[in-house]
Amino acid sequence: MSASATGAAVPVVDARGVGKRYGPTVALADVSLTVHPGESHALVGRNGAGKSTLVSILTGLSKTDTGAVYFGGEPAPSLSKQDAWKQRVACVYQHAMVIPELTVAENLFLNRQSGGRFAIGWSRLRRQSRELLDSWGVGVDVDTPAGELSVEDRQFVEIARALSYGARFIVLDEPTAQLDSQAIERLFERMRQMQDNGVTFLFISHHLHEVYEVCQAVTVLRDARHVLTAPVAEVGRAELVDAMTGEKGGLAVRDAASRDPLAEDAAEVLAVDGLSGDGFAGVSFRLHRGEVIGLAGSNASGKHQVAETVYGLRSPSAGTITLDGERMRPGDIPAALRAGIGCVPRDRHHEGLVLEHSIADNATLSILDRIGPGGIASPRTRHAKATRALADYDIVAAGAEQPVSDLSGGNQQKVVLARALASDPRVVVLINPTAGVDVKSKEALLAVVDRVRAEGKAVLIVSDELDDLRLSDRVLVLRAGRVVAEHRAGWSDGDLVADIEGVQLGD
Incomplete structure (x- = not known):
């Protein structure tokens, strides 16, 4: 029975039984992930759990050995069709992927500058950039060199660039690692606004309190395998840590007071x-x-x-x-x-x-x-x-x-x-x-x-x-x-x- 027949929304992304090996190393073993429209879905696990490998598959950088990935119910494009991938998904990494010497406008439409032949239509480029940023509430001057932006603004520029291709599924890989508490709260508020406008996020973080603050669902990987997927509201923090580590008791940190x-x-x-x-x-x-x-x-x-x-x-x-x-x-x-x-x-x-x-x-x-x-x-x-x-x-x-x-x-x-x-x-x-x-x-x-x-x-x-x-x-x-x-x-x-x-x- 189809998703429409049951009244359920088609998942933005649906990875089914994904497996990946690098020589003798099993990077992923029969991993599944379903992310629904408009949600912020956390992907958590210890280093080496398989998160990076799964992200590389979901963003078209690696091919699965087994299983399949679907976007909106349709099979993922072949790896050779990178423009088709950009229209479906993008990843904003912890370390900025902008070119510091270029302006915000040039970064937003890199290799897509308008103009005839070899010329660049600078006025049109700036206008399109301002319209794009304004449409998503990103208050950045399009003529500013990207290297002069704060970490927070660089992230928003990268998100806007991804959205300009048509992608409405954004992977945020450790987005808060270099932000202070106020910038983190602004990021979360912007994420909520974008979710209301139809953008879906896969949120990767080692800070579990952030999962509870901004995410609606969570998936746990451990030792290259899927362990748990559940609504965040139904998983306690100790249970989440247990799922990540395979051990009971959660994080044991000695307090100096003891x-x-x-x-x-x-x-x-x-x-x-x-x-x-x-x-x-x-x-x-x-x-x-x-x-x-x-x-x-x-x-x-x-x-x-x-x-x-x-x-x-x-x-x-x-x-x-x-x-x-x-x-x-x-x-x-x-x-x-x-x-x-x-x-x-x-x-x-x-x-x-x-x-x-x-x-x-x-x-x-x-x-x-x-x-x-x-x-x-x-x-x-x-x-x-x-x-x-x-x-x-x-x-x-x-x-x-x-x-x-x-x-x-x-x-x-x-x-x-x-x-x-x-x-x-x-x-x-x-x-x-x-x-x-x-x-x-x-x-x-x-x-x-x-x-x-x-x-x-x-x-x-x-x-x-x-x-x-x-x-x-x-x-x-x-x-x-x-x-x-x-x-x-x-x-x-x-x-x-x-x-x-x-x-x-x-x-």
């Missing part, structure tokens, strides 16, 4: 006094052995810049950083490393890893001067160090010589953490340490942080994730570049978020 308080005579390791720089001013704090301090705030609060200044990526305009009584040289990462500061940077892809190189290369970059004369270490020594790191940090890989580009996001982040700790630093600076990793990888990473704290290292952790901050003995809240509040271990989510957003509870 451990013994820091000893009063704990030695001071790091002193930050009157630190000012790009986006922050007058920041001061003390960090002791075995202590964890968290920095919280919006993306515009200055928290990331403070941490990057502490480990030498940025130079301050005023103030001092002192490590064990020795004043640090500003803006000097090698000096910070030699002094005993290890760091997990904000962006593992651009600042934390050399993706084309092996795990052994990446895990030993910070200690080459210690394991070989003149900074030249033998392959055997690097291999041994990396093999030890695989075991110590539970990195799932084929071996120490595997390129880090082949690893899942969680295992890549473990390599970054292993390198940060390889030099046995006295202070560890962690910036968004669990960004873009799955539930169990997050648990493993935070367990390592708790372990090194117990060994006596001092930890400065900056994160948008409240779970990451629960390890902190104290959380300093920054707003507009200044410390505005301090929360001791045992803080409530509501109180901390209220200070981050600058609101009074009960207002």
Whole structure:
């Protein structure tokens, strides 16, 4: 019986029994996904669960080995017909796919500029761009170079570009990873408006609270297989985590309030006094052995810049950083490393890893001067160090010589953490340490942080994730570049978020 005969709307996309292998690796096994018109459907699962492979099939980048995909009840086009795919589906990735040097208008109609022969009709191009953006409520100047846009506006431009082809099914792959809370709320409100106008979303996120805020249905993949599809309202958070991990109990994150308080005579390791720089001013704090301090705030609060200044990526305009009584040289990462500061940077892809190189290369970059004369270490020594790191940090890989580009996001982040700790630093600076990793990888990473704290290292952790901050003995809240509040271990989510957003509870 047809969908119309039963009164049910034809699914926007219907993947049936999809399977995909890459050599001996099973990337998807008999996976099905049905997304209905006008809904926001969450696709969740741990890194390596098969989400990326399924998205590549749904967007025409890969061909299924088994099963089939249907759009609006019709079989998906062949991979050679990319224009037909663009009319059905588009994916907006976490990392922008616009050309920074071109204007918004040029990006919107790239390779579709109007005009005769080889000429471009600039007036018409601008007019079409303004009409397109206005029709979807995107308030961006069409003459602005795309590289000057905020992350939020770039995403809206990419969505508008997809809609201009006729697609009404948009895959959003980790769209909130680089947005602050206010930008996330604007994104969600725009998604709701677009849903009311007939746009359907497949929403991929590691932030489960976002699934409950913006999605109507959820599908869980685990180990390349379909585990669960249900209305979001009918699935509790613990049940969802259990489905993702295959284990009971959900996310286990140790709260600093549950451990013994820091000893009063704990030695001071790091002193930050009157630190000012790009986006922050007058920041001061003390960090002791075995202590964890968290920095919280919006993306515009200055928290990331403070941490990057502490480990030498940025130079301050005023103030001092002192490590064990020795004043640090500003803006000097090698000096910070030699002094005993290890760091997990904000962006593992651009600042934390050399993706084309092996795990052994990446895990030993910070200690080459210690394991070989003149900074030249033998392959055997690097291999041994990396093999030890695989075991110590539970990195799932084929071996120490595997390129880090082949690893899942969680295992890549473990390599970054292993390198940060390889030099046995006295202070560890962690910036968004669990960004873009799955539930169990997050648990493993935070367990390592708790372990090194117990060994006596001092930890400065900056994160948008409240779970990451629960390890902190104290959380300093920054707003507009200044410390505005301090929360001791045992803080409530509501109180901390209220200070981050600058609101009074009960207002």
